[in-house]
Amino acid sequence: MEISEARQDDVVVLRPVGRINNDTSSAFQSRLLACLGAGSVLVDLSGVEYISSAGLRALMMGSKESQKTGGRLAVAGLTPVVKEIFEISRFFHVVQVFETPSEGIAALR
Amino acid sequence: MLIRFWGTRGSLPAPLGYRAVRTKIREALLAASGRGLEDPATIDRFIDHDLPFSVSGTFGGNTSCVEIDTESDEYLLCDLGTGVREFGNGVLARHGGAAHHCFNVFLSHVHWDHVMGFPFFSPAYIPGNVIRIHGCHKGMRDAFQRQQSAPGFPVDLRSLGATIEFVELEPGRTFELGAFSVLPFLQHHANDSYGYRFSKGGKTIVYSTDCEHKFETLDETYPFIGYFRDADVLIFDAMYSLADQVSVKEDWGHSSNMIAVELAQLAGVKHLVMYHHEPIYDDGMLETILGETRRYAELSRPRHGLAITSAYDGLEIVV
Numbered sequence: 001m002e003i004s005e006a007r008q009d010d011v012v013v014l015r016p017v018g019r020i021n022n023d024t025s026s027a028f029q030s031r032l033l034a035c036l037g038a039g040s041v042l043v044d045l046s047g048v049e050y051i052s053s054a055g056l057r058a059l060m061m062g063s064k065e066s067q068k069t070g071g072r073l074a075v076a077g078l079t080p081v082v083k084e085i086f087e088i089s090r091f092f093h094v095v096q097v098f099e100t101p102s103e104g105i106a107a108l109r
Numbered sequence: 110m111l112i113r114f115w116g117t118r119g120s121l122p123a124p125l126g127y128r129a130v131r132t133k134i135r136e137a138l139l140a141a142s143g144r145g146l147e148d149p150a151t152i153d154r155f156i157d158h159d160l161p162f163s164v165s166g167t168f169g170g171n172t173s174c175v176e177i178d179t180e181s182d183e184y185l186l187c188d189l190g191t192g193v194r195e196f197g198n199g200v201l202a203r204h205g206g207a208a209h210h211c212f213n214v215f216l217s218h219v220h221w222d223h224v225m226g227f228p229f230f231s232p233a234y235i236p237g238n239v240i241r242i243h244g245c246h247k248g249m250r251d252a253f254q255r256q257q258s259a260p261g262f263p264v265d266l267r268s269l270g271a272t273i274e275f276v277e278l279e280p281g282r283t284f285e286l287g288a289f290s291v292l293p294f295l296q297h298h299a300n301d302s303y304g305y306r307f308s309k310g311g312k313t314i315v316y317s318t319d320c321e322h323k324f325e326t327l328d329e330t331y332p333f334i335g336y337f338r339d340a341d342v343l344i345f346d347a348m349y350s351l352a353d354q355v356s357v358k359e360d361w362g363h364s365s366n367m368i369a370v371e372l373a374q375l376a377g378v379k380h381l382v383m384y385h386h387e388p389i390y391d392d393g394m395l396e397t398i399l400g401e402t403r404r405y406a407e408l409s410r411p412r413h414g415l416a417i418t419s420a421y422d423g424l425e426i427v428v
């Protein structure tokens with residue numbers, strides 16, 4: 001899994017590409033928590049083909065961290081499979097989800 | 110081997126109410142409309158094959174109790190939730206009160222939903238019966254004594270007719286019971302709980318309820334992979350959604366359907382049975398969750414071929 005990072009309108013946009021699973025979730029979580037220290041973070045999931053419970057747990061850790069630091073965390077651009085997994089896990093209730101990255105950035109800035 | 114599920118709810122009994130029954134009847138009649146269901150055989154086929162289970166049946170409301178048929182004179186049970194009342198009544202109906210039996214119980218823990226059926230377990234009142242309660246907790250007898258003491262219940266544990274024995278097991282050490290090897294293992298739950306791996310004649314059943322699985326990454330080093338390894342049937346606490354498990358219900362001691370799938374697939378389990386259902390879920394919701402769980406298994410490891418069932422009171426599984 002590759003993770004790129006950009007800053008747009010005071011929002012850090014993290015863009016992982018590939019599968020967020022047991023092999024990659026630790027790296028994703030470390031990167032996410034580090035970015036949350038710098039403000040609000042949008043995770044662009046448009047390049048993610050699968051996310052396991054470990055990946056979702058990393059998002060939950062990020063959500064908790066953002067409450068501590070006063071930042072905000074959201075995700076956007078869910079692929080059909082990732083959207084299904086969000087529905088199965090009920091993660092729509094615990095992480096803010098936007099249809100597109102630009103909508104997410106506009107809401108977080 | 111045969112597994113019979115007598116109680117599959119978690120935390121507290123969840124009986125079906127009048128409105129839920131009426132809704133099922135209404136949905137069944139609507140589905141039957143215009144189909145010319147006039148003879149009993151056609152009606153039976155319609156109920157069994159055309160109606161969804163959430164309409165034709167119910168997952169039930171009794172709390173944890175599972176029987177593993179030993180094919181011998183002795184009985185083997187996991188937990189003593191309210192499901193044990195019907196199990197006990199069934200034994201009496203088949204054999205009458207004059208026949209004496211030995212009941213071997215393996216207790217996950219003594220939280221109320223796992224022991225509350227015992228005061229209503231009719232064989233416990235019959236002299237000559239032996240009830241041997243195995244578990245890894247110290248003080249099991251005290252917990253049962255407290256449950257059956259005034260003013261909470263009028264019949265004291267010490268006055269029951271059957272012989273009640275408590276056998277303390279050591280987690281991680283295999284215990285032999287007739288043709289069964291039983292491996293108890295520690296689980297993460299308030300006041301601890303224990304799972305059991307039952308093996309007999311090359312077949313393995315794992316009973317693992319009331320366990321919260323908390324891991325950052327999942328791999329072969331996670332001890333539960335060993336406990337579940339190649340099980341023919343894994344009975345697993347899948348009470349919550351993953352979102353609930355890691356947020357508002359974190360540290361409540363239960364797990365989720367997605368964790369169930371991931372652990373079962375990594376351990377090479379053949380048949381996952383979702384168990385200890387959330388009492389606030391109705392039959393429609395439990396059926397939806399079963400469908401979602403099967404779908405997640407396809408997304409997670411498409412070629413694994415994991416069979417998934419959602420347990421219900423009255424379910425029988427041949428192993």
